[in-house]
Amino acid sequence: MKRVLLTGATGFIGRQCIAPLLAANEWEVHVVSTRRAPPEDATADVRWHTADLMDGVQMRRLMSEVEPTHLLHMAWYAVPGAYWTSLENFRWVRASLDLFEAFAEHGGQRIVCAGTCAEYDWTGDGLCSESSTPLAPATLYGASKHALRVMLEAFARQKNLSAAWGRIFFAYGAHEHPQRLVASVIRSLLQGSPAPCSHGDQIRDFLHVADVGAAFVALLASDVEGAVNIASGDGVALKDVILKIADRLNRRELIELGARPAPAGEPPRLVADVTRLRREVGWSPERDLHRGLEETIVWWRHEMEAPRSEKVTGE
Numbered sequence: 001m002k003r004v005l006l007t008g009a010t011g012f013i014g015r016q017c018i019a020p021l022l023a024a025n026e027w028e029v030h031v032v033s034t035r036r037a038p039p040e041d042a043t044a045d046v047r048w049h050t051a052d053l054m055d056g057v058q059m060r061r062l063m064s065e066v067e068p069t070h071l072l073h074m075a076w077y078a079v080p081g082a083y084w085t086s087l088e089n090f091r092w093v094r095a096s097l098d099l100f101e102a103f104a105e106h107g108g109q110r111i112v113c114a115g116t117c118a119e120y121d122w123t124g125d126g127l128c129s130e131s132s133t134p135l136a137p138a139t140l141y142g143a144s145k146h147a148l149r150v151m152l153e154a155f156a157r158q159k160n161l162s163a164a165w166g167r168i169f170f171a172y173g174a175h176e177h178p179q180r181l182v183a184s185v186i187r188s189l190l191q192g193s194p195a196p197c198s199h200g201d202q203i204r205d206f207l208h209v210a211d212v213g214a215a216f217v218a219l220l221a222s223d224v225e226g227a228v229n230i231a232s233g234d235g236v237a238l239k240d241v242i243l244k245i246a247d248r249l250n251r252r253e254l255i256e257l258g259a260r261p262a263p264a265g266e267p268p269r270l271v272a273d274v275t276r277l278r279r280e281v282g283w284s285p286e287r288d289l290h291r292g293l294e295e296t297i298v299w300w301r302h303e304m305e306a307p308r309s310e311k312v313t314g315e
């Protein structure tokens with residue numbers, strides 16, 4: 001049985017990789033977290049390890065103990081708003097390179113990492129293709145991810161490893177940070193509060209977070225190498241997403257489109273070309289936008305109504 005080490009396993013996307021790994025019935029699943037104990041919703045089929053990936057000694061001890069054949073690296077600094085410019089991005093590049101080196105030293109075979117659509121040049125037509133869209137990140141976050149991908153691919157060639165890079169577009173769903181768009185709108189409407197938004201004309205590519213996790217597991221299990229967009233391939237206006245939520249909750253009167261300015265320099269359109277994901281990896285999403293939003297609303301309603309001791313919102 002293949003042995004995978006998953007980083008970022010308590011985060012928004014990383015936690016969603018666990019169920020499809022277990023469902024495949026071909027992985028011995030090891031996860032690493034800084035937590036002293038597994039979260040309350042952890043399954044006994046997963047082997048939890050406590051380690052700080054920023055600590056080289058702890059990380060190498062972990063690799064020696066687990067000796068994973070596969071590495072699914074989802075951990076990164078992800079505080080909303082702050083991550084775009086934070087110097088933590090540099091620390092994560094260094095820690096990730098150390099992680100790759102220790103993985104190779106202990107017999108690792110394949111690495112799959114989480115990248116971002118922020119690696120692309122956003123000044124073009126907004127359709128992002130792994131093979132033809134220029135890579136020109138405009139933020140420190142995007143530049144750090146881009147640099148790590150280049151170094152990972154060079155390292156993999158040097159060490160004769162297999163490596164793939166999943167570029168995430170716009171994920172939403174359970175455990176999303178409350179300040180992000182879908183979560184903030186749902187929470188406001190459930191509370192009966194106004195939901196001030198920008199004009200909402202921006203076109204984006206949304207994918208439910210459970211499908212994002214499943215796509216990464218499919219990429220890990222494949223022999224596909226290089227960058228692969230992790231997205232739906234469908235563009236939708238933000239205002240249409242917002243109004244779908246409002247109509248589901250029958251609170252359209254609380255939506256305030258145009259009440260907030262759109263962020264400066266925000267591109268009008270960002271949509272993924274998912275040809276590689278569909279044809280080479282052989283994966284397509286289980287949920288359309290309607291079902292994904294429905295599941296997200298149900299999750300947030302339960303989360304907001306549950307006693308504090310029962311809440312399991314992720315990091």
